[in-house]
Amino acid sequence: MEDRTAQPSVITRLERQKKNKNRVNVYIDEVYAFSLHEDVLVKYRLLKGRQIDPDEMEEILKMEERNRAEQYALRYIGHRPRTVEEVKQHLLQKGFPAEAITEVIHGCIEHNYLDDERFASQWVEERLRLKPRGRHMLRHELRSKGIDAAxxxxxxxxxxxxxxxxxxxxxxxxxYSRVSFSAYADLRNKIGPFLQRKGFSLDVINRVIEKLNDEPNHELNEEPDTHENPHS
Structure with missing residues (x-):
């Protein structure tokens, strides 16, 4: 019995989509088969009347999947810098196969769209400048984004x-720009935990507390003397 699945198919119509001009509907043997990005269409020189065998069709559809994954990745990166792991997880959530994701990420790295070392350096610099964080918190944030420990x-x-x-x-x-502390202990008990939550070390926290304690606007140069005569 003849194996009809192995026979080449013929493209009988190409129809550009109305809502997405970059995509083209492909009809094979007068029946809608799939849609492709125009880049894939051009790459494989798909024209009306062209024959496609099953192996080539499989290759074309894999390339289309890779192209779609790439478009999703570039849009995701376009919003703000991303890490390799963030892009990987984003594409996995979109349902793309591991092979396509690996190829897309490799391409993004080659074109310098993804660079975890650059991302980490910029993250640290911007955090310290705009949203101060200590080393402990910076480590935690970068680990959560999938950055390698080294x-x-x-x-x-x-x-x-x-x-x-x-x-x-x-x-x-x-x-605490508008806060007036009544005592050294008050300053320490509020600022200490605040800076600790931001990941600063105990040494750094103590330096900050001593510095603020010495500033005249806090009027906290000394802790109150509890033995002082209140009527003197």
Whole structure:
């Protein structure tokens, strides 16, 4: 018995979609078969009357899937910088096969659209400048984005102790700019936990507390003397 599935098929119509001009509906033997991005159509020189055998059709559909994954990846990256792991997870959630995802990510890295080292360095720099975080929090944030541990440590190693201190001091001043503390303990008990939640080390936190305690506007140069005569 003749195996009809192995016979080549013929493209009988190509129809550009009305809502998406970059996509073309392909009809084979007068029946709608699939739609392709115009880039794939051009790559395989698909014209009306052209014959396609089953093996080539499978290759074309794989390329179409890869092209779709690439478009999703580029749109995702276009909103803001992303890590390799973020793009991978985004494409997995969209249902793309692992092979297509691997190819797309490799292409994005080759074209410099993805660079985890650059991402980590920029993340640390911008966090310290705009949303101050300590080293502990920076590590946690970068780990959550799938950055390799060695890359994280390299990015954080560039943070000088005085830079981290300056970021912590800036965060504390911004948070408590309109607060008047009644005592040293009050200042310590509010600012300490606040900076700890932002991932700053105990050494940095203590430096900030001492600095703010010494500033005249807080009037906290000394803790009150509980033995002082209230009537003197």
């Amino acid at each position: 890359v994280i440590e390299h990015a954080i190693s560039g943070v000088h102790a005085d830079t981290e201190y300056g970021a912590a001091l800036s965060a504390a001043r911004k948070k």
